[in-house]
Amino acid sequence: MKLKIDLNLGGFVRRGLGVACLSALAMLSAGCRLDMHLQPKYLPYESTDFFADGRSERQPVPGTVARGQLRVDELMFTGRENGVAASTFPFPITRADLERGRERYNIYCTPCHDYTGSGRGMIVQRGFPQPPSYHIQRLRDAPVGHFFEVMTNGFGAMYSYAARIDTADRWRIAAYIRVLQLSENATIQDVPDSERQKLSQPVASQSAGKQARESQ
Amino acid sequence: MSQIFHRSTNLVSRVSIYGAVLIIGALGYALYAIAMSPWYTDQNVKRQQPVPFSHRHHAGELGIDCRYCHTSVEKSSFAGVPPTQTCMTCHSQIWTNSSMLEPVRASYRDDTSLPWVRVNALPDFVYFDHSIHVSKGVGCTTCHGQVAEMALTERAGTLYMSWCLNCHRQPEKFVRDKSEVFNPYYESPSAAKQLELGRKLVKEYKIQSYQHCSTCHR
Numbered sequence A: 001m002k003l004k005i006d007l008n009l010g011g012f013v014r015r016g017l018g019v020a021c022l023s024a025l026a027m028l029s030a031g032c033r034l035d036m037h038l039q040p041k042y043l044p045y046e047s048t049d050f051f052a053d054g055r056s057e058r059q060p061v062p063g064t065v066a067r068g069q070l071r072v073d074e075l076m077f078t079g080r081e082n083g084v085a086a087s088t089f090p091f092p093i094t095r096a097d098l099e100r101g102r103e104r105y106n107i108y109c110t111p112c113h114d115y116t117g118s119g120r121g122m123i124v125q126r127g128f129p130q131p132p133s134y135h136i137q138r139l140r141d142a143p144v145g146h147f148f149e150v151m152t153n154g155f156g157a158m159y160s161y162a163a164r165i166d167t168a169d170r171w172r173i174a175a176y177i178r179v180l181q182l183s184e185n186a187t188i189q190d191v192p193d194s195e196r197q198k199l200s201q202p203v204a205s206q207s208a209g210k211q212a213r214e215s216q
Numbered sequence B: 001m002s003q004i005f006h007r008s009t010n011l012v013s014r015v016s017i018y019g020a021v022l023i024i025g026a027l028g029y030a031l032y033a034i035a036m037s038p039w040y041t042d043q044n045v046k047r048q049q050p051v052p053f054s055h056r057h058h059a060g061e062l063g064i065d066c067r068y069c070h071t072s073v074e075k076s077s078f079a080g081v082p083p084t085q086t087c088m089t090c091h092s093q094i095w096t097n098s099s100m101l102e103p104v105r106a107s108y109r110d111d112t113s114l115p116w117v118r119v120n121a122l123p124d125f126v127y128f129d130h131s132i133h134v135s136k137g138v139g140c141t142t143c144h145g146q147v148a149e150m151a152l153t154e155r156a157g158t159l160y161m162s163w164c165l166n167c168h169r170q171p172e173k174f175v176r177d178k179s180e181v182f183n184p185y186y187e188s189p190s191a192a193k194q195l196e197l198g199r200k201l202v203k204e205y206k207i208q209s210y211q212h213c214s215t216c217h218r
Helices: A002-030 A074-078 A095-108 A137-141 A144-153 A167-184 A193-199 A203-214 B009-036 B055-061 B084-091 B099-110 B130-134 B140-144 B161-169 B191-204
Strands: none
Touching: A074 A144, A074 A167, A095 A167, A144 A167, B084 B099
């Protein structure tokens, strides 16, 4: 008799446990539907089985012109005027443009051309063919359109940067290359009188100036 | 009539009074521990990639700016995974014989995609936008961690909603100067100074502490 009761109790506990487990599973799995997490849509660059190349993003039909992307302005988009590299900018260059140009130059160009434009950037130090310095006479004489063209189409070992840098930003970088050329070939005559005294001041204040520049 | 329950069940009933509290507590703790564990969140789990790309080498040792490859981070919701052309900009000239880079060359040669494995992914009902964050002084490393020290890239946060809200509720604890957003080695000042700087920047950048559902869920 005693044994039988024990067995019944065991069965009761087992059934109870079983029911509890099943209901817990049912409740948990009800919360496991992922159809909102994984919606039937493609996120950028998501792969797909639908197209043969496995890409969900499609190339536009050749000749497609997106709204606002009609490239009729020869100077703006090719850097050329009447077939030769232009020596003017397609839009007036302001101080803000130069600052934007410096920022973009520091991102995209310094790995090879380095911060001064000497062509001794980090990637060159690691074995990339050295580009010419911006400060040689040939490139100082080159029209700005030349720099724009090189960025747009690539040149020698350099690939095109057209996909990475907007058209207007490529012009701003060309303007900033002019700034670098000016700075590397500047003489004391180019320094305004009011600033000239600072050059002869003691080293301490110069390093303060350097810190101010770096923190910019 | 005999007793239904054996004497030994007294012990069971006594234990279960305390046990219920303990078991429920332990179960709750276990669930929490599992939910916060890297096994569940993928936090700090290195992902194997088709090419063992090292951010430590490229962004850290070589000092290449984040935006050199992630070009759309300032103007799009998506920071952008670089096309193979970006890799080949340098690797058409250096490490050209490396077998490690063969998938990159094959991708360029055959115009096929490199199947990079996503490290940070949100559920499809979350609409996160990179551009607004980087233009309001949220640094890359604030969410992505010390990427410039990661050999293989890993997820730095849990990406839970609580993790997002942690900053949305108190942006002043995290924002930095706009000029430092892409600095991979930025160190935020001490807590008190960060609060002072953060409050100033929140005002200056007009950062709004959005917390309503439709900010991220649409």
